[in-house]
Amino acid sequence: MTDSVEVSVPAKPARSDESLKSLTKVSRVLDCFTTSHRALSLAEICARTGYPRSTTHRLLAAMREVGFIEQDRERDFYRLGLRLFELGNTVLANLELHREGRVIVDALHRLTSRAVHLAVFDGLRAVVIQRTEAEQMLTNTMVENSPVHCTSVGKAILAHQPPEIVDRVIAAGLERFTETTITDPAALADELEQTRERGYAIDNGEHQPGLRCIGAPIRNQAGAVFAGISVSAPAWQMPVAEVDELNKVVIYHANLISQRLGYVR
DSSP, rough: OOOOOOOOOOOOOHHHHHHHHHHHHHHHHTTTTTTSSHHHHHHHHHHHHHEEEEEEEEHHHHHHTTTTTETTTTTEEEOHHHHHHHHHHHHHHHHHHHHHHHHHHHHHHHHOOEEEEEEEOOEEEEEEEEEETOOOOOOOOEEEESSSSHHHHHHHHHHTSHHHHHHHHHHHHOOOSSTTTOOHHHHHHHHHHHHHTTTEEEESSSTTTTTEEEEEEEETTTEEEEEEEEEETTTSSHHHHHHHHHHHHHHHHHHHHHTTOOOOO
């Protein structure tokens, strides 16, 4: 009889955990920048991330090397790099919603003569990937973020998200933009329930004073709401009396995009 010999296999280093932590730190640094905070100092980034100065400086140096961050050496300010813009263009080109939605966005604009916005949900914000202005006939693909609690396209999306996602949005803060912005969580919950019941969302000057918007949800092949489309105009050009008819047009075009993405009701 031969003696059995146990062979111990050395444990693999937890590199995946370390990589995840590093990526999380990079993501938190990128999240510091917004359209209203385009350039930040090292101290400001430290304050926003909660990372030590040495860690933040090391992260920024690495991100600058790959083009994610650019530095203004004269003022020692940092801003997002063009490499992110290049990657964003690649994402847009490969995004099925972007391809399938272009024709319908233009059709909705021609039919209503209103500004049209097509947005996708990133978990916290509505990222506008296409828009047409009222005076233009061409689609603009400039990407911008919109709050989901006070825009029609955002509320149309948020109304169909699970409770934990809604809680996350509330925890991030319901920023007030105008006198009519909904900043109370209970009031927002009521608004989202009404949105689900009627099939569309409305923004009565909640994000921009005097602007009225109507938004409807877009579903993917599995039926999950992940995007939305809206029309907007000054309130005097879109009176409340028109909302009942115009919402049907917006819902119809939202459903067209959903169908093109493979959704079958």
